[in-house]
Amino acid sequence: MSGRKMYKIVSIPGDGIGPEVVAGALEVLNAVSKKHGFEVAVEEHLFGGASYDVHGSMLTDETLEACKNCDAVLLGAVGGPKWENLPHAEKPEAALLKIRKELGLFANLRPAKVYDALVASSSLRPEVVKGTDFMVFRELTGGIYFGQPRGYDENRGWNTMVYERYEVERIARLAFEFAKKRGNAKVTSIDKANVLEVSQFWRNIVHEVHQDFPEIELVDMYVDNAAMQVVRNPKQFEVIVTSNLFGDILSDISGMITGSLGMLPSASIGSEHALYEPIHGSAPDIAGQNKANPIATIASLAMMFENSFNMPEVAGDIYAAIEGALAAGFRTGDIAAPGEAISSTTEMTAAILARI
Ligand code: IPM
Ligand code: MG
Numbered sequence: 001m002s003g004r005k006m007y008k009i010v011s012i013p014g015d016g017i018g019p020e021v022v023a024g025a026l027e028v029l030n031a032v033s034k035k036h037g038f039e040v041a042v043e044e045h046l047f048g049g050a051s052y053d054v055h056g057s058m059l060t061d062e063t064l065e066a067c068k069n070c071d072a073v074l075l076g077a078v079g080g081p082k083w084e085n086l087p088h089a090e091k092p093e094a095a096l097l098k099i100r101k102e103l104g105l106f107a108n109l110r111p112a113k114v115y116d117a118l119v120a121s122s123s124l125r126p127e128v129v130k131g132t133d134f135m136v137f138r139e140l141t142g143g144i145y146f147g148q149p150r151g152y153d154e155n156r157g158w159n160t161m162v163y164e165r166y167e168v169e170r171i172a173r174l175a176f177e178f179a180k181k182r183g184n185a186k187v188t189s190i191d192k193a194n195v196l197e198v199s200q201f202w203r204n205i206v207h208e209v210h211q212d213f214p215e216i217e218l219v220d221m222y223v224d225n226a227a228m229q230v231v232r233n234p235k236q237f238e239v240i241v242t243s244n245l246f247g248d249i250l251s252d253i254s255g256m257i258t259g260s261l262g263m264l265p266s267a268s269i270g271s272e273h274a275l276y277e278p279i280h281g282s283a284p285d286i287a288g289q290n291k292a293n294p295i296a297t298i299a300s301l302a303m304m305f306e307n308s309f310n311m312p313e314v315a316g317d318i319y320a321a322i323e324g325a326l327a328a329g330f331r332t333g334d335i336a337a338p339g340e341a342i343s344s345t346t347e348m349t350a351a352i353l354a355r356i
Contacts, residue, residue, distance in 0.1 A: 006038070006039045006040070006041060007038065007039070007040045007041070007071045007072070007309060008040075008041050008043070008069075008070040008071050009029070009040055009041070009042050009043070009070060009071060009072055009073070009074060009304075010042075010043050010044075010045055010066050010067050010070040010072075010073045010074070011026060011042050011043065011044045011045070011073075011074050012044070012045050012046070012047045012048075012063070012073060012074065012075045012076065013044065013050070013076045014047055014048045014049075014050060014075060014076040014077050014078040014282065015048045015049040015050055015076075015077060015078050015079055015080050015092075015282045015284075015287075016076075016077055016079070016080050016281070016282025016283050016284045016287040017076070017077060017282060017283045017286060017287050017288075017291075017292035017345075018048075018075075018076025018077040018078070018282055019076060020287075020288070020290065020292050020294070020345050021076055021077075021278060021292050021293075021294045021296070021297040021298075021345065022074060022075075022076040022297060023349075024294030024297060024298060024345060024346070024348070024349035024352075025074060025294065025297040025298045025300065025301045026042060026074075027349055027353055028298050028301060028318060028321075028349070028352060028353060028356065029042070029301055031353055031356040032305075032314050032317060032318065032356060035317070035356060036311070036313070036314055036317075043066060043070070045062070045063040045066050045067075046060070046063060047059055047063050047075070047078060047095065047099070048077075048078025048079060048083075048092045048095065048282075049078065049079060049080055049082055049083045049092060050078075051063065052083060052086075052090070057090075058078070058083075058090065058091070058092055058094070058095035059095040059098055059099055064099065064102055067099065067102075067103055067273065067275070068102075068103065068273065071308060071309070072274050072275070072276060072304045072308040072309075073103075073273070073274070073275040073276065074275075074276050074277070074297075074300065074301065074304065075275055075276065075277035076277070076278070076282075076297065077277070077278065077280065077281050077282035077283070078092045078095070078096065078282060079091075079092035079093070079281065079282050080282050080284040080287075081284060082284075097145065097146075099275070100140050100141055100268060100275075101141050101146065103268075103270055103272075103273040103275065104141065104270035104271060104272060104273060105140055105141060105268035105269060105270045105273060105274070105275055106139060106140055106141045106142070106167065106170060106171060106269075106270050107137055107138075107139070107140060107170075107171050107174050107268070107269050107270070108136075108137070108138040108139075108140040108247065108251075108266060108267070108268045109135055109136070109137060109138075109178075109266060109267040109268075109269070109303070109307075110135070110136045110138065110247075110251040110254070110255065110264065110266045110279055111133070111134070111135050111136075111264060111265065111266075112132060112133070112134050112135075112136065112234065112237075112251075112254035112255055112257065112258055112264070113132065113133045113134075113258060113263075113264070114129045114130060114131065114132040114133065114234075114257075114258045114259070115258075115260065115263065115323070115326060116130070117323075117326040117327060118258075118259055118260050118263070118326070118335055119259070120259075120337055121259035121260055121335055121337070122257055122258060122259030123256065123257065123259065124231065124234075124257050124259075128232075128233070128234070129234060129257055129258070129259070131235055132234040132235055132257070132258065134234070134237040134238050134239065134240060134254070135178065135182075135238075135239050135240070136240045136242070136247060136250060136251045136254055137171060137174060137175040137178070137239065137240065137241040137242070137247075138242060138243075138244060138246075138247025138248065138250075138251055139163075139167065139168075139171045139241075139242070139243050139244050139247060140244060140247075140268055141167075141244075141270075142162070142163055142164070142167040142243075142244060143161055143162070143163060143198075143243045143244035143245055144159050144160065144161040144162075144243075144244065144245050145244045145245065146244075147159060147160035147161055147162040148160055148162075161196065161198045161243075161245070162198060163198055163201060163202055163243070165205060168201070168202050168205035168206065168209075169205055169208075169209055170271075171241060172189070172205065172206045172209040172210075172241060173209050173212075174269075175187055175239055175241035176209060176210065176212070176213040176216055178239060179213070179216050179238065179239045180213060180215075180216060182238065182239070184215050184216050184217075185216070185238035185239050186216070186217040186218075186219060186237075186238045186239065187210075187216055187217070187218050187219070187238070187239045187240075187241060188218075188219045188220075188221050188226070188237055188238075188239070188240050188241070189202070189203065189206045189218065189219070189220050189221070189240075189241050189242065190220075190221050190222070190223050190226045190240060190241070190242040190246055190250065191203050191220065191221075191222065191223065191242070191243070191246070192222055192223050192224075192246070193220070193222070194222055199243075202243060203220055206218070206220075206241065223242070223246045223249075223250070226240075226242075226246075226250060227249070227250065227253060230250065230253050230254055230257065231253065231257060234254070234257055237254075240254075251279070255279055259335075260334070260335050261279065261280045261296075261334070262278075262280055262292070262293030262295060262296055262332065262334040262335060263293065263295045263296055263299065263335065264278065264279045264280070264296050264299070265277075265278055265279070265296050265297070265299035265300035265301075265302070265303050266278070266279050266300065266303070267300070267303040267304070267307050269307055269308075274304070274307060274308045276300040276301065276303055276304045276308075277297070277300055278296030278297045278299075278300055279296060280293075280296055286333075290344040290345045290346055291332065291333055291344065291345065292332070292345050293332035293333075293334050293335065293345070293348065294332075294345050294348055294349050294352075295322055295332075295348065295352075298318060298322060298349075298352060299318070299319070299322060301318060302314075302315040302318035302319055302322075303315070305318070317356060318352075318356070320355070321352045321353075321355035321356050322352055324352075324355040325348065325351035325352045325354075325355060328351065329341075330343045330347065330348050330351040331343060332344070332345065332348050
């Protein structure tokens with residue numbers, strides 16, 4: 001994709017604080033495009049509750065088509081109490097799974113990075129978390145989330161955890177390639193191979209793919225132990241690769257120990273499409289109050305430049321501006337220590353923009 005001058009981005013503000021944080025990220029997008037001399041066309045679409053209220057559907061064909069016909073999607077957040085009691089198939093969760101599957105977003109990248117300026121906000125001791133910086137590669141379109149058969153009746157409920165060879169191969173390859181770019185970082189593959197056949201299979205395939213990356217260290221770990229290790233000594237991890245359900249759980253634990261969910265971006269990538277979004281939710285309790293932390297969404301934009309547009313220098317500018325704003329003392333409510341002055345969403349955005 002590099003060398004192209006015009007990037008087509010679909011923006012999906014979504015629900016709750018989504019519109020406020022996406023607005024901040026779009027201002028940053030505008031600033032970096034001017035600075036680095038490329039053009040972007042941003043097209044806004046509805047998704048989630050905002051779409052349901054207008055069209056009676058969380059994900060319309062129109063939005064899905066737009067996402068398929070752009071270079072990258074930037075998503076705020078979806079869902080909220082207003083839509084919680086809908087039938088299962090109509091809920092925001094179902095729409096999220098559908099968009100992942102339809103766009104083929106098989107890899108979900110969730111960094112767990114502890115910013116030095118925010119070490120004190122972690123629930124763990126500073127000496128345990130300081131310096132933590134690892135990436136979770138979560139498989140996103142397979143495993144028990146999508147396996148058949150599934151269902152329940154009066155007396156039984158069932159789901160199926162199943163992986164095809166190609167599904168494990170492609171996520172493992174992506175994780176090893178990423179590790180290679182990070183200077184041959186160690187890869188930890190997390191499974192439950194002591195109990196589950198599907199995990200034994202996962203482990204075998206990951207080891208097969210590893211043969212192509214002999215310079216990279218591969219460690220296998222059971223998921224229960226991994227959950228413990230993440231809170232015991234998070235610095236032992238550099239790259240984690242794991243299945244859909246285990247990754248769902250482990251990425252929440254990993255994000256939480258950084259003490260700053262409002263800071264963490266994510267990328268969901270496939271072979272043709274990509275979607276970038278903050279890992280936090282729609283936070284309906286503070287929506288519309290100019291209180292949300294826009295950093296996770298702005299950092300998601302940086303991940304877009306790294307992964308979709310191959311412009312690491314633009315991503316670097318964005319990360320540096322974020323760090324600069326933090327170093328200058330700007331804090332939204334979620335990351336402010338007691339007694340520290342609190343910046344609004346728009347003040348934090350402006351502080352970052354000023355450093356681009
Ligand atoms: C996530 C969320 C989703 C998931 C839910 C909302 C369907 O927890 O993105 O981690 O389980 O994948
Ligand atoms: Mg989750």
